[in-house]
Amino acid sequence: MSTTIVLKSGHRNGHTHGDGISHRHHKIGHKHGEGSSIDAYSYASKIRHWNPAFKVSLSMLTLVLSIVLNNPYVSLTVIMAMAYLTIIEGGLSIQAYLSILTIPISFILLGTFTIGIDFSTQPIGQYNLHLGFFYVFTSQASLKLMFFLMLKVFAAISAMEMMTLSTPSSEIISVMQRARVPKLIAELMNLIYRYIFILIDVNIKMRNSANSRLGFCDIKTSWYTFGKIASNILIVAFKKADAYYNAMEARCYDGDLLFLEEVKKVEKVQIAKATAFIIILILLWAFTR
Amino acid sequence: MAETILEIRDLYYGYGNGTAALNGVSVDIYEGEKIAVIGSNGAGKSTFFLNMNGVLTPDQGKIGYRGTIVNKKNLKELRKNIGIVFQDADNQIIASTVMAEVGFGPMNLKLPKEEVLKRVEEALTYMNILDYKDRPPHYLSGGEKKRVSIADIIAMKSEIIIFDEPTAGLDPLNAQMLEEVLGKLGSEGKTMLISTHDVDFVYRWAERAIVFCQGRIIADGTPLEIFQNKEILKQANLKQPTMMEVYDLLVEKHLLEDTKAYPVSTQAFKELLGNPYLASRPEKPPEKEKFKVVKI
Numbered sequence: 001m002s003t004t005i006v007l008k009s010g011h012r013n014g015h016t017h018g019d020g021i022s023h024r025h026h027k028i029g030h031k032h033g034e035g036s037s038i039d040a041y042s043y044a045s046k047i048r049h050w051n052p053a054f055k056v057s058l059s060m061l062t063l064v065l066s067i068v069l070n071n072p073y074v075s076l077t078v079i080m081a082m083a084y085l086t087i088i089e090g091g092l093s094i095q096a097y098l099s100i101l102t103i104p105i106s107f108i109l110l111g112t113f114t115i116g117i118d119f120s121t122q123p124i125g126q127y128n129l130h131l132g133f134f135y136v137f138t139s140q141a142s143l144k145l146m147f148f149l150m151l152k153v154f155a156a157i158s159a160m161e162m163m164t165l166s167t168p169s170s171e172i173i174s175v176m177q178r179a180r181v182p183k184l185i186a187e188l189m190n191l192i193y194r195y196i197f198i199l200i201d202v203n204i205k206m207r208n209s210a211n212s213r214l215g216f217c218d219i220k221t222s223w224y225t226f227g228k229i230a231s232n233i234l235i236v237a238f239k240k241a242d243a244y245y246n247a248m249e250a251r252c253y254d255g256d257l258l259f260l261e262e263v264k265k266v267e268k269v270q271i272a273k274a275t276a277f278i279i280i281l282i283l284l285w286a287f288t289r
Numbered sequence: 290m291a292e293t294i295l296e297i298r299d300l301y302y303g304y305g306n307g308t309a310a311l312n313g314v315s316v317d318i319y320e321g322e323k324i325a326v327i328g329s330n331g332a333g334k335s336t337f338f339l340n341m342n343g344v345l346t347p348d349q350g351k352i353g354y355r356g357t358i359v360n361k362k363n364l365k366e367l368r369k370n371i372g373i374v375f376q377d378a379d380n381q382i383i384a385s386t387v388m389a390e391v392g393f394g395p396m397n398l399k400l401p402k403e404e405v406l407k408r409v410e411e412a413l414t415y416m417n418i419l420d421y422k423d424r425p426p427h428y429l430s431g432g433e434k435k436r437v438s439i440a441d442i443i444a445m446k447s448e449i450i451i452f453d454e455p456t457a458g459l460d461p462l463n464a465q466m467l468e469e470v471l472g473k474l475g476s477e478g479k480t481m482l483i484s485t486h487d488v489d490f491v492y493r494w495a496e497r498a499i500v501f502c503q504g505r506i507i508a509d510g511t512p513l514e515i516f517q518n519k520e521i522l523k524q525a526n527l528k529q530p531t532m533m534e535v536y537d538l539l540v541e542k543h544l545l546e547d548t549k550a551y552p553v554s555t556q557a558f559k560e561l562l563g564n565p566y567l568a569s570r571p572e573k574p575p576e577k578e579k580f581k582v583v584k585i
Contacts, residue, residue, distance in 0.1 A: 043425060168425065170385035194385055197427035201379075243380040249344045250373045251445065252365055252397035259384050260392025260405055262423075 038100060038164055045166040046091040051266035052171035053178065058274050059163035065278065066155035069285040072148045077284060078155035081277060082162040090166050100161060101154070108153050116146030169193045174261055187257045195237075202236050203229065291320040294448060294480060295341065295371075296353035302336055303348055310336040311347070312504035318449065318482070323475055325491040325512065326484040328501030329526045334484040335376075337501065338451050341482075343367045369398060372442035376453040378434035382426045387418065387437055390426060394445040412444035416470065432463035439470060450474065452483040456490065468494070492516060492530035493553050500525050513551060532558065 042048065047055070066078045086092050117138045123130065125137030163172070170190065177186040206229045210216065215225035295318040302311040310333050318324065326334050339345040341352065343364045352359045352367070359367050372394075375381040384390035391412050395405040413419040416436040426434060435455070442450055452471075456464045471494065474481060485491060491498055491512050498515045500508040508514075508521045515521055516529050529537075532552060539545040545561070552558040 039425075040428070043423075043428070048423075168385065170389065170425075190385065191383075194383060194426075198379055240380060243375075243377070244383065246339060246344050247373075247375050247381040248383060248393075250339075250342050250368060250375075251394040251441065252368050253393075254365070254397065257383075258393070258396035259389040260396055260402075260409060262388060 037096075039169065041092055041096065041100075041165050042168045044091075045086075047085065047089050047166045048168070049264060050166070050270065051264045052167050053175045054266045054270060054274070055163055055167050056172060056175045059159045061278060062159040062162075062281075063156050065281050066152060066159065069281065070152065071285045071288060072151050073284050073288050074281050075148070075151035075155035077281060079151070079158050082155075082158035085162050086158075086165050090162075092165060097161075097165075100165070101157065104153075104157055108150055112146045112149050112153070115149060116143055118142075170259075171261075174259070183256075190257060190259070195240075198240065199233060199237060203233060206232060291322070292355075294318050294320055294355060297341070298351050298353070300337070300340055300350035300352070301348045302340055302345060304336075309504050311340065314350070314504070314506055316499060316506060316509065318480065320480055321478045322480050323494060323496045324480075324482045325495035325498045326482055326501065327486070327488070327491055327498060327525065327527060328484075332501040332525070333504040334501050335453055336504075338373055338453055338482070338484070341451065342371045342373050369445065370448040371451065372445050372447035372449070373451045373453060374438050374442050374455060376455075376457055378431070378438040381438045381441065382434060385425050386422070387413070387424050387426065387429075388422045390437060391440045391444045394441055398445070408444045408446070412440040415443055415473075416440040432459060432466070435459060435463065435467065439467075449480045449482065452481065454484055454486070456485060456487060488516070488528060489530045489532065492532060500527070 062078055062082070066075055083097065087094055087097055117136055118125070120128075120135050120137055121133070123135050123137075125135075126139035126141075128135045128137035170193065173186055173189045173193070176189075177183070210225045210229060214221070216222045295316075297314060297316045297318075300311050300314040301309060303309045312333075314333070314337060326337070328334055336345065340347050343352075343359060354363075354367050354370065357363065382390050384393055388409055391409045392405050395408050400408070410419070413422060416439055418433065418436050418440065421429065421433065421437070426437065429437065439455075455467055459467060468490075471481065471483070483495070495512050498508070498510065498512045499506055500515060500521055502525045507524055508518065512530075516527075516533055521527075522529065532555075535558075536545065536551050540547045550561070552561050
């Protein structure tokens with residue numbers, strides 16, 4: 001139904017978001033609008049003050065290692081280490097963390113399931129199950145493969161989540177900018193990031209006003225209203241873009257988006273720990289190969 | 290006489306739909322003035338501001354900044370010295386942290402980073418929002434966003450600050466905060482232009498009022514002069530400030546002597562009522578009677 005497509009931002013009351021977060025997730029499982037709570041978590045994280053370039057590169061390196069090394073022990077270590085960083089160091093509640101990790105779980109299950117099991121008309125394989133016309137069969141080896149693959153994917157995801165749950169998007173973008181990502185892309189990312197929240201707000205207001213006039217009373221009307229709101233948002237977006245450009249020009253904007261950033265020092269201890277962690281991963285791989 | 294900062298002569302501007310948003314506007318702005326720009330919706334106030342700052346280029350007419358005519362080359366100088374606080378803070382705030390946002394203007398002025406940081410700290414302290422430095426704007430409340438948008442302009446250290454309907458959408462507490470900030474800026478001798486629909490605010494704050502009507506300036510003078518002129522009020526769809534209405538009412542009922550000394554604040558009104566020049570009773574009235582006067 002059209003109404004479920006819409007993101008709902010739970011942070012209307014702005015400055016209290018720090019305390020609001022912990023109450024929101026009573027149970028595991030994600031709600032629509034998780035995107036914006038990830039954003040809020042990143043601002044509330046206790047490791048937010050860490051140097052963003054350090055966090056981004058640690059997460060990327062870990063991600064690459066857990067994929068390249070392709071080793072279940074490495075994957076397990078990565079999962080635990082990233083959970084430690086996010087929950088213990090970052091101060092995110094376990095429920096919130098698990099609920100965020102459940103977002104990709106359906107994709108992972110769907111993806112790995114086909115690797116674990118196979119179909120056949122003959123009763124072959126180590127274990128098989130007769131389902132009328134065909135057999136579903138599997139073996140210990142392929143189940144193991146499926147399980148290890150899941151671990152690997154989870155390791156990669158938790159490495160990415162460590163980054164996104166501790167580093168606000170603007171900082172990630174500025175790291176990308178320093179990593180020579182084309183300026184156009186980085187500037188667009190900055191503007192889009194800021195814009196998303198404005199348009200979500202506009203959308204919420206329009207939806208509420210449509211709702212108060214019975215705009216969502218049945219499915220047909222809902223679809224109709226949804227279309228109207230979507231086209232209206234496009235117009236509002238154009239208008240806002242115009243107003244934005246005026247405001248930017250009024251403050252001497254002349255083609256380059258320049259933002260002031262706080263320099264966050266990276267501590268030697270952090271680099272030492274990160275290096276040790278990477279070495280441990282590689283050693284672990286070497287010994288269990 | 291204070292020095293002229295801006296000289297605006299015969300400004301014409303049309304939005305392309307045939308009607309002129311500005312239809313021959315001429316005005317001089319002097320150092321340290323507190324100007325209220327009033328007029329109904331669509332009278333051309335915002336267009337006028339955008340022209341003043343150089344965001345919009347007038348179809349005709351010229352703008353002189355400190356004696357030099359503004360052209361394409363020195364446009365940046367004009368923008369640097371004339372800052373606009375836009376009506377909707379969400380249309381102004383561009384960066385994803387408060388610090389980056391307030392630093393946006395100074396960064397565009399290509400100032401060294403230390404200077405930018407210093408200015409940002411100063412502006413945030415000025416607006417009392419230093420604690421919000423690392424917050425993203427989308428988790429701030431309306432009043433907080435307004436403060437950020439004012440800090441934006443304070444950090445640019447512009448000579449003239451323009452406020453486009455600053456009190457729109459603010460709660461009374463935030464509106465009071467805004468007025469305090471305006472008072473503070475005024476005491477530092479900043480030149481300010483404020484567009485507003487709040488005639489009571491114009492009456493108590495402004496030294497000079499400019500009335501816009503259909504793209505023209507139909508009156509330019511002290512708020513008292515303008516609010517006494519019924520013709521102008523009618524033309525621009527304005528009403529008299531409550532304080533003046535009450536004063537006139539008291540005069541009409543012969544409860545006050547008509548000295549044309551309109552009080553600016555409630556405090557001044559109280560003093561006026563307390564002094565012995567009450568028309569009905571030249572001698573000091575007893576406490577009870579005085580209370581009655583106030584009640585009317």
